[in-house]
Amino acid sequence: MPGSAPRPLLFLDVDGPLIPFGPRPGPYPAYPVDAAHGAGGNPLLARIAPRHGARIAALPCEPVWATTWGEDANTWISPILGLPPLPVLDEPEPSVTDDQDARAGRHWKTRALVARAAGRPFAWVDDEITAADRSWVAGHHCAPALLHRVDPAIGLTDGDWTALARWLRDPH
Template sequence: MPQPAPLPLLFLDVDGPLIPFGPRPGPFPVYPVDGAHGTGGNPLLARIDPRHGARLAALPCEPVWATTWGQDANTWICPLLGLPPLPVLDEPEPSATDEQDARAGRHWKTRALVARAAGRPFAWVDDEITAADRTWVAGHHRAPALLHRVDPGIGLTDGDWTALDRWLRDPR
């Protein structure tokens, strides 16, 4: 009996998508933080909508943190979202390609997440995705990929979750 295809990967950034920041009209919404989980003294964690956890868990994907928070996302953010620890996309060691990518306007994550996906379909949710990232992924990743840019002043919205769910159910 053939094995079912693995679920698509979902690479998720924290600052911008989950923690809104930057210019916006009016104050940022804040949510109560369960005393058992706390914020470790980081007031920005109160901006994380705890409903994002259930929405992320309902997606047909394998979520992976793609953030400079690294393992700290598991320590501080997963408990706020009611999620178990997630795999983390590690920042690559500095290399000669870093300067080349920076000059071309590509994010440091672009090569790393294509390598991590290893030919699997993936969605990338970030506030710093550029046309250069889209072009590079299209030329270096044969499987379907969705590069979903989020407005950092607003963070993930109902429309973003709907678009992600739709694409992850039928990656093309």
């Protein structure tokens, strides 16, 4: 559609949102990892619910991996989810701002995803989002942004998917 705005970005972390970890009562859910998808010898990949792929694909957004998995997310995680390779938010080169961000309680991803969004609306799904990240994004990003924190012991829930879909349909 000519003249239409680009879809919002969805910056998606892996550890925590898609791979639950940390203290929790009882065992983690486990899903079979198809031999065709492999697991790269990583038993944590069995914690990824394959149904999350259809939920990501159904969202009105452009998904981007925002994870220390980097391109490995496309090698190991996209196939489990039934997704094509996704763009990856690159971890920035170390700089003087890293120390400033760390002292201020900001995540390394905060500046990088605001730069990548370049004025587009975005949602960021992560288990490490802080009030400092929210404040920095509000002061440095001119478009709407949803910083959605997920409990890492549980991972993405139906409520998280509902909140994301609602916001992405109308990010203003």
